[in-house]
Amino acid sequence: EPEVTQTPSHQVTQMGQEVILRCVPISNHLYFYWYRQILGQKVEFLVSFYNNEISEKSEIFDDQFSVERPDGSNFTLKIRSTKLEDSAMYFCASRYHGTAQGYTFGSGTRLTVV
Amino acid sequence: QKEVEQNSGPLSVPEGAIASLNCTYSDRGSQSFFWYRQYSGKSPELIMSIYSNGDKEDGRFTAQLNKASQYVSLLIRDSQPSDSATYLCAVNIIQGAQKLVFGQGTRLTINP
Numbered sequence: 001e002p003e004v005t006q007t008p009s010h011q012v013t014q015m016g017q018e019v020i021l022r023c024v025p026i027s028n029h030l031y032f033y034w035y036r037q038i039l040g041q042k043v044e045f046l047v048s049f050y051n052n053e054i055s056e057k058s059e060i061f062d063d064q065f066s067v068e069r070p071d072g073s074n075f076t077l078k079i080r081s082t083k084l085e086d087s088a089m090y091f092c093a094s095r096y097h098g099t100a101q102g103y104t105f106g107s108g109t110r111l112t113v114v
Numbered sequence: 115q116k117e118v119e120q121n122s123g124p125l126s127v128p129e130g131a132i133a134s135l136n137c138t139y140s141d142r143g144s145q146s147f148f149w150y151r152q153y154s155g156k157s158p159e160l161i162m163s164i165y166s167n168g169d170k171e172d173g174r175f176t177a178q179l180n181k182a183s184q185y186v187s188l189l190i191r192d193s194q195p196s197d198s199a200t201y202l203c204a205v206n207i208i209q210g211a212q213k214l215v216f217g218q219g220t221r222l223t224i225n226p
Contacts, residue, residue: 042216042218043204045213045214048212056211105157105159106157107157
């Protein structure tokens with residue numbers, strides 16, 4: 001069964017450092033998303049991406065965040081200067097044109113900012 | 115702000131019994147609804163989707179949708195210890211770009 005692949009599975013970084021989280025969505029999917037889940041809290045929408053541009057972003061997705069699809073397969077989330085409160089699980093998700101098959105989530109990257 | 119509300123639990127059910135999970139949502143325009151299962155430290159895994167009013171059955175799982183009441187539920191029959199997880203209700207919001215909005219999840223424990 002096709003999968004959304006995320007790397008790394010766990011990243012520890014110092015406050016103020018830049019991190020890049022990587023995702024390889026399912027190959028024929030068209031819509032790409034980043035979500036985050038702070039420990040013990042709900043899964044929160046960060047950003048959606050379609051046709052090589054951001055289609056929507058949440059209030060959480062401020063100027064410290066950026067996304068890119070540099071080569072047609074990878075989908076990356078960059079956090080420019082990490083804060084302690086950025087510590088969370090980050091999930092990449094993708095879907096095909098409709099929602100009949102739902103959104104498929106990757107296994108996540110646990111980001112720990114120290 | 116489009117909201118999805120779930121009882122966070124924990125919900126404790128004996129093995130073999132029926133577990134009933136409930137969800138309400140605020141966006142009347144939503145047409146697609148999903149139940150995801152999330153084990154601790156893992157990613158959400160899609161278990162059911164529902165689009166029309168009524169019931170949809172898949173194995174031991176039945177999703178129920180009532181758009182007039184803005185209510186979605188999930189029934190798990192013959193509950194097994196492996197069903198112990200957090201169940202996330204998610205609603206596909208169509209306002210601008212489409213996205214999933216999640217409830218806070220209901221933690222379900224099946225007791226052997």
